[in-house]
Amino acid sequence: MTTATAVYDEAVEGFGTVRVVPIDPDRDAPLIHAWVNEERARYWGMGGTSVEQVREIYAHLDSLTTHHGYLVSRDGEPVALFQTYDPEADRISECYEVLPGDIGVHLMIAPIASPEPGFSGRLLDALVDFSLRGHSRVVVEPDAANEKAIARMIRVGFEPGPEVVLPEVDLPEVFIPEKKARLAFLSR
Numbered sequence: 147m148t149t150a151t152a153v154y155d156e157a158v159e160g161f162g163t164v165r166v167v168p169i170d171p172d173r174d175a176p177l178i179h180a181w182v183n184e185e186r187a188r189y190w191g192m193g194g195t196s197v198e199q200v201r202e203i204y205a206h207l208d209s210l211t212t213h214h215g216y217l218v219s220r221d222g223e224p225v226a227l228f229q230t231y232d233p234e235a236d237r238i239s240e241c242y243e244v245l246p247g248d249i250g251v252h253l254m255i256a257p258i259a260s261p262e263p264g265f266s267g268r269l270l271d272a273l274v275d276f277s278l279r280g281h282s283r284v285v286v287e288p289d290a291a292n293e294k295a296i297a298r299m300i301r302v303g304f305e306p307g308p309e310v311v312l313p314e315v316d317l318p319e320v321f322i323p324e325k326k327a328r329l330a331f332l333s334r
Contacts, residue, residue, distance in 0.1 A: 153216070154276040162221040164272040166228065169215040171208055175201035177217075178227060181256055189289040190227075190254050191323070206319050212236070218273065227254040228273055233285055237322070241310035242329055247282030270302050274332060282334045287312065287327035296328050304330035 150173075154166035169178070179200040182192035192200065207215045212235035218226040229252040233244045253273065255266055277284050288295040290309050300306060307329030315322040 154279075156272045156275060158268055158272055161268045161272075164269065165219045165222075166216045166273070166276055167219070169204050169208065169217055169227075171201045171204040174217055175204065177224060178204065181227060181254065184257060186257065187254060189292045189295070191325075203320070218269070220269070225256050225258075226269060226273075227256070228252070230277060237312050237315055238285065238287055238329075240313055241287075241327075242285075242307065245283060248285050249277050249281040249283070250285045250287070251277055252286075266298055267302050270298065274302070278334050284332045286330050286332075287325075288330075290326040290328045296330070299330045299332075302332075304332045306330050 150167045150170060152165045152167050154164075156164045158164055175197050179195065179197045181187060182190050182195065182200065185193075187193065192203070195203070204215050207213050207229070212232040214230050216228045216230075217224055218228050231250045231252075233239055233242075233248045233250045236250060238244075238250060251273070253270065255269065258265070274284055284304075286299055286304060287310070288299065290296075296306070309326065309328050312325040312327050314324045
């Protein structure tokens with residue numbers, strides 16, 4: 147993985163040590179590029195990007211105080227791309243009533259050579275623990291067509307919310323197309 151300073155480490159019994167490290171756009175763009183350009187990552191919305199475009203996207207994200215990108219490892223091996231954000235400073239705020247203590251998250255689990263039963267749930271449990279430090283509720287908004295991600299969130303305890311349409315964002319620094327999403331919430 148990297149020797150960068152972790153913002154979170156959790157030893158999960160029978161699973162391994164989950165480590166959360168801020169993304170370094172220059173160092174991590176090639177790895178992230180490989181992940182986001184796989185067909186299985188189509189809901190992440192970065193298919194067809196170049197390594198340089200991925201670097202620029204995460205450099206922009208890194209410049210924000212309200213949105214944060216992380217690489218997640220288990221026992222030193224990269225296993226996920228994780229992002230947190232302040233819902234009040236995001237397009238999601240147009241779709242639900244943001245409460246004090248809310249934190250939004252995005253998760254993309256890396257390709258795995260051999261699936262491991264319970265892997266995503268145990269990883270997600272550790273990332274929820276990380277996210278709830280200083281917050282009282284986690285908000286997710288997977289693509290409404292991504293039934294696998296929605297089912298995963300419900301299995302770990304998220305309460306399903308409404309289906310919404312997240313508006314398009316078209317700024318000089320970033321373009322994000324409109325997205326039909328299913329909100330889900332997990333309170334402390």
